[in-house]
Amino acid sequence: MKFIAFQQAFRNSGVIELHEVQKAFPNFHVRRLSNWQEKDYIQKIINRFYRWTDQPVTEQLAFYTANRIYRDSYISLWSALSYYGLIPEGVYQTYSVSTHKTKSFETPIGEMIYKHIKPALFFGYRIERWENKPILMAEPEKAILDTLYLNPHWRDAADIDGLRLNWPVLVDIAQAAIIEEYAAFYNNQRVTDLSHYIIQQMTNA
Structure with a gap:
């Protein structure tokens, strides 16, 4: 050939x-x-x-690649929070959640990290476009809740404050009602309590 x-x-x-x-x-x-x-x-x-090899390595390429090499996954956690401008830090790995087991891959375009979630929580993502190709990306509300859920050591308001969320941006792009609605699906009191704190901060922002 x-x-x-x-x-x-x-x-x-x-x-x-x-x-x-x-x-x-x-x-x-x-x-x-x-x-x-x-x-x-x-x-x-x-x-x-x-x-x-002549294709530029961009964030969009990394996101699309992450979707492709590990099916039943979408971009979330730190990558989605950074994408939406909700956290100040740059993110050098590509974080996704998946219904498959937790796994990571070292690749020439960066480390791809996948965190397991149960199938019942595989929702709350949208399709973004890169060169007319689909990228599955968590909605901002879901990215926050996935992050709360998959960091079980976060227990109180101080942990949320440590995220240094950009509250004005969050208020602009997310809805408190959706955070509350989605949080119920996690069936986790810790996630519910932390999400209530986030909603309160959004109201005060």
Whole structure:
């Protein structure tokens, strides 16, 4: 198989998956991927997933890649909070939640970290677009609640204050009623109590 045919078929793919290559070209030989890596045409992300080496590494590429390499996941936690401008710190890993087991991958475009949530909590995300490709991103309300839930050592107002949330931005992009509605699904008194504190702070902001 010639590289030009491969390039034409997958040039617009942010992530190239071996399964899709083999589906498009049934007689494809995997050794071609090694040859093209040696020529610096493509780069392995993890096993079975590749990217174009001339594609700029951006936050959007990292988010899209995170969705692709670990299915049934969406961007949340620190990555979503930073994306929405809700925390002051930069985030150098890509954080997601998933119905699969907690896992992390070291990749050439950064570390991908996935935290397990039960299937009943897999909701509250929206589709953002990057080069007409879908990125599953937690809604701001859900990103906050996922963060509360997956940090069980957070117990009181001081822990929330330590987040240094940008309250004016939160009030602008999130709804207290949705936080309260979503919090009930966690069936966790600690999350409920902390979410009530957040709602109170939003009211006072």
